[in-house]
Amino acid sequence: MTDQVDRIIEQWHREKPGLDVSPMAVIGRLSRTALTVESRLVDTFVQHQLDASSFDVLATLLRSGAPYRISPMELAREAMISTSAVAQRLNRLESRGLVAREPNPNDGRGTLVVLTDTGKVMIEKALPDHLETERAILSTLSRAEQSTLAILLSRIENAASS
């Protein structure tokens, strides 16, 4: 089973025979696999009138538990995006009535983002379908392989961030 990354590595061997391009076999696949998987997940989001970033915000609020209130800062950390991007996501979600902004009673600068009832219904409908899509993609791996993959990925992430 030869894939696109295999072909890329063959090309490098032909053009730069001395160069060890083996890291590309891992990191090239990492990027491409993430892209492919994400594009597959979007289909499920779209069926629920969501996109990946909206799903992300609503799911973060839901899993935070009642009373489903967190700060924009916290949302930015969880989603690995800027607080500015969060503000823009919230503008979109707020205009659809899926979240609301409230002043933070403990900090006059702060805001708390609340999941509305509409938003909660929406994310609770989408979540099981999303998990089903993820399960379908992963069904190609055994439980043990899935857990190996998770461990290897977390070691890489750790190495890349430090």
Add this chain to the structure above:
Amino acid sequence: MTDQVDRIIEQWHREKPGLDVSPMAVIGRLSRTALTVESRLVDTFVQHQLDASSFDVLATLLRSGAPYRISPMELAREAMISTSAVAQRLNRLESRGLVAREPNPNDGRGTLVVLTDTGKVMIEKALPDHLETERAILSTLSRAEQSTLAILLSRIENAASS
């Protein structure tokens, strides 16, 4: 070693005890790891006055071998982006003199993108540093683990694309 994804899964267990969220352990880490790794790679590109997308185009041309000429269509396929995005990347690279466009002698509609001498020097300087960065990130894994990871990723990509 508990990371962000571990914490997310704990939250889900608390909020939705019945739900099997184990797929998130894999797919959540996949996205986050890819993001983290890519942001690390950018540092090396910047040191060579490049960004990820420019590096991608120049590297694709280089590994295609002499005479370093390929079509925009081919570039789009390799980079997993639209031909429109390729046209815009080429506008930027052409204005910097790193690639040039030539008419395709075999197809009046077509264009061939050529790596200029300047572009070739640039990518050949950046490439070893880029590989060194990738190697540094991967040094946390043994050879065997790297190869396991590559195989598991390619199986996932295959499952997600079909």
Add this chain to the structure above:
DNA sequence: ATGATTTAACTAAGCACTTAGCTACACTGG
């Protein structure tokens, strides 16, 4: 042959992110 369809490459417009810069509030040291 030639009209209809497909393909390659591009520009234009829209979208979601980034960084930079703003305002308002919180905290801290003298």
Add this chain to the structure above:
DNA sequence: CCAGTGTAGCTAAGTGCTTAGTTAAATCAT
């Protein structure tokens, strides 16, 4: 106290992608 510094959240401007639409050439069907 309160002046100076730091922090939270926002808008504005810039970037690089997407989709939609354009042009011109190739291919295909009769």
